[in-house]
Amino acid sequence: xxxxxxxxxxxxxxxxxxxxxxxxxxxxxxxxxxxxxxxxxxxxxxxxxxxxxxxxxxxxxxxxxxxxxxxxxxxxxxxxxxxxxxxxxxxxxxxxxxxxxxxxxxxxxxxxxxxxxxxxxxxxxxxxxxxxxxxxxxxxxxxxxxxxxxxxxxxxxxxxxxxxxxxxxxxxxxxxxxxxxxxxxxxxxxxxxxxxxxxxxxxxxxxxxxxxxxxxxxxxxxxxxxxxxxxxxxxxxxxxxxxxxxxxxxxxxxxxxxxxxxxxxxxxxxxxxxxxxxxxxxxxxxxxxxxxxxxxxxxxxxxxxxxxx
Numbered sequence: 001x002x003x004x005x006x007x008x009x010x011x012x013x014x015x016x017x018x019x020x021x022x023x024x025x026x027x028x029x030x031x032x033x034x035x036x037x038x039x040x041x042x043x044x045x046x047x048x049x050x051x052x053x054x055x056x057x058x059x060x061x062x063x064x065x066x067x068x069x070x071x072x073x074x075x076x077x078x079x080x081x082x083x084x085x086x087x088x089x090x091x092x093x094x095x096x097x098x099x100x101x102x103x104x105x106x107x108x109x110x111x112x113x114x115x116x117x118x119x120x121x122x123x124x125x126x127x128x129x130x131x132x133x134x135x136x137x138x139x140x141x142x143x144x145x146x147x148x149x150x151x152x153x154x155x156x157x158x159x160x161x162x163x164x165x166x167x168x169x170x171x172x173x174x175x176x177x178x179x180x181x182x183x184x185x186x187x188x189x190x191x192x193x194x195x196x197x198x199x200x201x202x203x204x205x206x207x208x209x210x211x212x213x214x215x216x217x218x219x220x221x222x223x224x225x226x227x228x229x230x231x232x233x234x235x236x237x238x239x240x241x242x243x244x245x246x247x248x249x250x251x252x253x254x255x256x257x258x259x260x261x262x263x264x265x266x267x268x269x270x271x272x273x274x275x276x277x278x279x280x281x282x283x284x285x286x287x288x289x290x291x292x293x294x295x296x297x298x299x300x301x302x303x304x305x306x307x308x309x
Contacts, residue, residue, distance in 0.1 A: 027099040027196045027242050032069040033106040035062050035082050035090075042066020043109060046084040052076040054245045054308055075099045075219065075242055080107070088112040098137055099221050099242045100196075100228075135227065136160045138220040140244075151257075151286070153217045154192060157182075157239045160222045182224045182237035189236030195243055198233065215253075215290040218244045246308025250293030259284035 035046040048068045051057040053076060062068045075097050082090040087109035097103045138146075138156045148155060157163060162183040182190065192200045194212065223231065223238040231238050261282040270276040294308050 027075060027193075027240060028072045029075055029097045029099065029101045029103060030069060030071045031073060031078065031080070031095075031097060031103045031105060032067070033080075033104050034066050035068065035084070036066060036106070036108050037087070038108065038110060043084050043087070046082055046109070049081045050078050051081075052078050053247060055248055073097065074245065075101070076245065078103070078105075080105045082107045082109060084109060086111065099219060099240055134225045135221060135223040138222075140218050143214065143217060143220070148214060151214045153212050153214045153220050153241060154239060156220045157222045157237065160224055160237075162224055163222075163237075185236035189234050190239060191231075191234040191236065192239045192241070194241050196240075199241075212241050215288070216243050218242045244292065246292045246294065248294050248308065250291070252289065252291035252293075254287075254289040256285060256287035 031050050035043045035048065037043055042062070043066050044062055044064045046062045046066070046068070047059065048062065048070070049057060049059045050070050050073065052074070056074065058070045058073060060068050060070055077093075078095045078097055079091065079093045080095060081092075088111070090107045090109050092105060092107070095103060095105055136159065138153075138159065143153065143156070146156070160182070164181055190200070191198060219242040221238075221240040221242065223240070227238060259282055261279045264279050264282060266277065266279045270278075270280070292308070
């Protein structure tokens with residue numbers, strides 16, 4: 001017979017198993033669209049495949065209305081292929097899915113052999129019509145080109161309209177230590193997330209849990225108002241950091257950022273005083289490296305290179 005403790009453990013396990021899943025805010029998005037023939041009629045049961053540059057692949061088929069949808073896919077660049085009997089294979093590349101966004105990719109198939117492929121490259125940025133949120137997305141290309149004092153990507157939130165930092169002396173650290181607001185909201189009401197996981201001290205003044213690594217940051221999305229209810233948790237801005245995903249090829253870099261008084265001139269104010277008529281001492285070195293690629297042992301483990309770092 002079961003004792004009281006065993007019954008308690010069994011009851012807890014049963015409650016966990018039957019409890020509905022609770023999904024927090026996430027940076028995963030959705031890809032959907034219609035597959036049509038040259039006359040504009042929709043094609044049912046067409047095979048649709050979406051694949052990103054890290055090797056993640058999802059497949060689905062269109063319903064009776066020619067509509068397909070692929071949910072819970074990470075942000076990135078996607079290739080979508082559509083196939084149906086009696087039609088040429090359709091393929092479109094470089095379709096960018098933003099964090100927590102809906103990407104619509106419609107396709108019109110051409111009559112012909114399925115061994116032939118029609119390739120299309122995404123050349124324009126699609127207008128986001130699925131949401132009324134006021135937001136800005138800072139891409140990896142912009143991060144590489146912008147000067148970022150302190151190498152903290154949270155500071156990129158200062159690029160959006162309505163952002164206000166602290167005093168001039170604290171402006172450098174304003175977006176990591178709390179003295180900042182958006183559209184007049186209070187300082188602790190901002191929320192910082194990493195890949196959807198909250199990274200804000202909720203029992204303090206809204207400060208982040210340490211500085212983010214700019215080298216591992218792929219994008220920074222800032223939502224200031226009218227964002228969807230699933231974001232919740234706060235009435236201020238949402239600063240959502242999306243980290244890089246590995247690729248199937250090795251890549252890396254080494255760097256050093258140097259500041260030294262040997263490169264500086266003395267200021268006019270200091271030159272007016274004989275006691276400070278010299279360049280203020282300054283020696284600052286910040287160096288490091290980053291590396292990414294597939295994690296595999298040739299012929300032994302992960303030979304298809306789907307596990308990456």
